Each structure stands twice: as structure tokens, then as C-alpha cells.
Amino acid sequence: xxxxxxxxxxxxVIGAAVVLFIASFLxxxxxxxxxxxxxxxxxxxxxxxLGILMSVYLGGVIAAALVIxxxxxxxxxxxxxxxxxxxxxxxxxxxxxxxxxxxxISSAGAGLILGLLATIVLAGGAIAGPLVPFLKAPLLxxxxxxxxxxxxxxxxxxxxxxxxxxxGGQQQAPYGAQPSQGYGYPGAPQQGxxxxxxxxxxxxxxxxAQQPAQGGAAPAGDFTPFWFAVPVARPLYGExxxxxxxxxxxxxxxxxxxxxxxxxxxxxxxDGRRGVLQDTTGIxxx
Numbered sequence: 001x002x003x004x005x006x007x008x009x010x011x012x013v014i015g016a017a018v019v020l021f022i023a024s025f026l027x028x029x030x031x032x033x034x035x036x037x038x039x040x041x042x043x044x045x046x047x048x049x050l051g052i053l054m055s056v057y058l059g060g061v062i063a064a065a066l067v068i069x070x071x072x073x074x075x076x077x078x079x080x081x082x083x084x085x086x087x088x089x090x091x092x093x094x095x096x097x098x099x100x101x102x103x104x105i106s107s108a109g110a111g112l113i114l115g116l117l118a119t120i121v122l123a124g125g126a127i128a129g130p131l132v133p134f135l136k137a138p139l140l141x142x143x144x145x146x147x148x149x150x151x152x153x154x155x156x157x158x159x160x161x162x163x164x165x166x167x168g169g170q171q172q173a174p175y176g177a178q179p180s181q182g183y184g185y186p187g188a189p190q191q192g193x194x195x196x197x198x199x200x201x202x203x204x205x206x207x208x209a210q211q212p213a214q215g216g217a218a219p220a221g222d223f224t225p226f227w228f229a230v231p232v233a234r235p236l237y238g239e240x241x242x243x244x245x246x247x248x249x250x251x252x253x254x255x256x257x258x259x260x261x262x263x264x265x266x267x268x269x270x271d272g273r274r275g276v277l278q279d280t281t282g283i284x285x286x
Contacts, residue, residue, distance in 0.1 A: 005071055005233040005250035006139040009129020016122035017064035023118055024057035026111030045111050055097045056115055060122050063090035067126050074235050075244035088126040095119040136232050138251040227254045227286030228267075236267060236275035246275050254286055 024046040032041060046053045066087030070076070078086045098116045102108045129135045229252065235245035247269055249255055258274070259266035265277045 005248060006068075007129060007135060007232060008137050008139050009125050009132070009135035010068055010071065011139045012125030012135065013064045013067050013122060013129065016118050016125060017061045020057055020060045020115055020118035020122065023111045023114040024053060026114060027109035028052070028111050029105060029107055030109040031107040043109055045109075046115070052097075052101060056094050056101070056119065059090060059097075060094040060119050063087045063094060063126065064122060066090065067129075071233060071248070074248055084126075084130075088123075091119065091123040091126045095123045138232060140252070223260045225256060225258050228257055228265075229254055229284045229286070230277075231282045231284070234277060234279050236269070236273075236277055238275055239266065247273055249277065 026045060027043040028045050028049065029043050031043065046057045064087065066078075066083050070082060070084035070087065073083065076083050081089070095116075098112070098119045102112050102116050105112065125135070230249045232251060234249050236247040236249055237243070238246045249267065249269070253270070255270075256268045257265045257277075258268055261276065263278075263280060265280055266274060267277045268274050
């Protein structure tokens with residue numbers, strides 16, 4: 001899983017799960033009878049009560065893991081629910097159990113109090129993460145174009161030291177493009193941006209433009225392929241209209257848009273897979 005696909009909400013979920021696991025080793029109860037030296041009393045923790053351990057502490061940790069794993073495997077379901085939805089429901093169950101447990105105990109210990117606070121944050125992060133814009137933002141800042149998509153890892157189709165799928169790497173030239181001038185390539189001539197050419201090519205292009213159009217020539221489309229990056233992790237669906245995503249576009253990685261269909265884009269990933277990006281709001285063009 002690309003760590004750059006994690007959001008701030010995922011960070012909140014991970015942090016709350018770590019605190020919850022630590023709380024399971026703290027005293028579950030602080031009961032101390034009067035007239036007894038309490039310093040020698042070994043109060044139980046959550047690991048001494050299997051029901052509380054599984055329903056609150058380990059249940060919350062498992063719920064957090066399901067929420068994070070759903071990022072790596074979008075579309076996977078458990079009992080009819082998406083992994084993320086099932087994990088969010090499990091966090092609410094852990095919070096519900098911790099709340100009524102602490103009300104039932106008159107002398108709650110540090111482990112139970114900290115566990116309740118951790119489940120509140122855990123459930124809040126799992127539920128509000130996909131809804132609140134602040135929590136939907138990337139956990140890590142996107143890498144600059146010169147740094148490559150994933151910390152210098154050599155990707156499919158890349159020469160050593162150059163990554164496929166980001167500006168600055170050696171790309172395969174699209175049909176009809178010059179070797180050093182790829183369609184949509186950052187720094188290459190775009191529509192409305194004339195490029196410097198030698199006089200012979202300029203005269204040849206001018207002569208061709210002055211010739212009347214012949215019946216066999218088909219007009220070129222208005223769409224020019226370009227490189228882009230997404231602000232947050234977004235699913236990529238199959239071109240056949242399947243409702244399940246085939247991949248996930250992660251922030252900090254450059255992808256190639258090869259076609260436009262209405263408001264959607266046909267994007268190509270680093271491993272050559274093509275799919276439909278339905279949500280194109282806020283994308284950064286290279």
C-alpha cells in the first residue's frame with residue numbers, strides 16, 4: 001500500500017488504535033478497600049477479562065486495521081459491507097461497550113478511562129474521515145515532480161534512474177509525437193503554446209496548412225493527453241462500467257490522462273492499466 005494514499009483521518013484512526021492497545025495493559029479497575037495498603041494490590045487489566053478485551057480493546061484495533069486495509073483493497077466486502085464500513089461499525093460497537101462498561105464500574109482504572117477516550121477518537125476518525133474535508137486531505141504532502149512517484153522506485157517502463165509516470169522521466173512517445181515532445185508532457189508544447197521549430201519544418205507546416213483539406217483526412221480531436229495528480233486517493237473504475245474499482249490513484253503520483261468522456265477521464269496507471277476516473281475535481285495538471 002502506498003503510504004501517500006493515507007489521509008489525515010487514517011492517521012487519527014491509527015493513532016487511536018495505538019493508544020487503545022497501550023490502554024489494554026493498564027489497570028482496568030482502581031478498587032482499593034479502606035485500611036489496606038493499595039500499593040501492593042495488583043489490579044487486573046483488560047487481558048484478565050476476555051470479554052472486555054475482545055469487544056473493546058482488540059475489537060477497536062481490528063476495526064482500525066479494517067479501515068486502513070480498505071484503502072489498499074477498495075471494493076472488498078464483509079457480510080455485504082465494504083471493509084471500511086464494517087470497520088467503522090466495529091469502532092462504534094467498541095465505543096458502545098466501553099461507555100456502558102465504565103458506567104457499570106464504580107472505580108474505573110486508567111486503562112478503562114483511556115480506553116474510552118481512545119474509542120471515542122477512533123470512532124470519530126473512522127466515521128468523519130471520509131466526510132470532513134480536513135480529514136480527507138493527504139496525511140503526507142505530495143512529492144514534487146523531480147522526486148518521482150514513490151521515492152525512486154523503478155516502475156514499469158522506466159529506465160534506471162527515471163520513473164514512468166511522472167514529469168522528468170523518459171516516457172514512451174505517443175503516436176504522432178516527436179521523441180522529445182510527448183502530448184501532455186510537462187514542459188512540452190501544449191495547445192495554444194507554439195514551440196520553437198527549425199525554419200524548414202515551419203515552412204513545411206505552413207505549406208500544408210495552405211493546401212485545401214482533402215476528403216480522406218479526418219480532423220484531430222480536441223483532447224490532448226496530459227499528466228495529472230490527484231489531491232486525495234480516488235478509485236479507478238473499469239472501462240466496462242463495472243461498479244468495483246480496479247485500482248486506486250494515490251496522491252503524489254503522476255498519471256496519464258489518455259481520453260476524456262464527459263466529465264470523466266480515462267487514466268493510465270504506472271503498470272499500464274486503464275480505467276475511468278469519475279471524480280476529477282481538484283486534480284493537478286502537470
